[in-house]
Amino acid sequence: MLNRYARAFFGKLFSPLASVLLRLGVSPDIVTIIGTVGVCAAALWFYPRGEFLVGTLVITLFVFSDTLDGVMARRSGRSSLWGAYLDSTLDRVADAAIFGGLVLWYAGDGRNATMAALALACLILGSVVSYSKARAEGLGMTANVGIAERAERLVAVLVATGLAGWFLPQIVLGIVLGLLAVASLVTVIQRMLEVRRQALEPA
Numbered sequence: 001m002l003n004r005y006a007r008a009f010f011g012k013l014f015s016p017l018a019s020v021l022l023r024l025g026v027s028p029d030i031v032t033i034i035g036t037v038g039v040c041a042a043a044l045w046f047y048p049r050g051e052f053l054v055g056t057l058v059i060t061l062f063v064f065s066d067t068l069d070g071v072m073a074r075r076s077g078r079s080s081l082w083g084a085y086l087d088s089t090l091d092r093v094a095d096a097a098i099f100g101g102l103v104l105w106y107a108g109d110g111r112n113a114t115m116a117a118l119a120l121a122c123l124i125l126g127s128v129v130s131y132s133k134a135r136a137e138g139l140g141m142t143a144n145v146g147i148a149e150r151a152e153r154l155v156a157v158l159v160a161t162g163l164a165g166w167f168l169p170q171i172v173l174g175i176v177l178g179l180l181a182v183a184s185l186v187t188v189i190q191r192m193l194e195v196r197r198q199a200l201e202p203a
Helices: 002-023 028-049 052-063 065-076 081-107 113-138 150-164 170-199
Strands: none
Touching (some): 028 081, 052 065, 052 081, 052 150, 081 113
16 A cells, blocks of 8 residues: 555656656666665665664665656656566565665674564565565466555665664664564465465366
């Protein structure tokens, strides 16, 4: 749900910038790649050093490229299967870098095995959420259900991490990571049940 409203709002917001970049000859694929590299570099540089607020601000700037590239593709008429594939694949890389940066901090200087485990659980389960949908579609079915899609997970972890780096106690971030892990697990189960229902339907 958040994904739909956010896409509409930021689609209008980024339309002027998309037009400028297209006139300059920048392709949507380049924006996708630059955005992913930026997210990964920020997450793996700032988070393992415990610089959560700065890291989140920088990551957020690059995350917007995920909307900007789509606006550019639609305005230029370049929407394609390749673009959709590239975007989805690099989204997984960006997500892994964000949660991986938290794992590195809490498993290293943070010396907090519980927080590291929660961040790792979010990383793994988030990947399975995406895979369960992709695999269903590859088999000719759909899995468009679940309480924790990518947009919700990304907003939750970035807001909680940024505020934890500013003034919130670390326990709040731990609670958010725990809730995200549970929500991701529930989403995986929801998608599996949905695919099972479709698979067992009479032909």
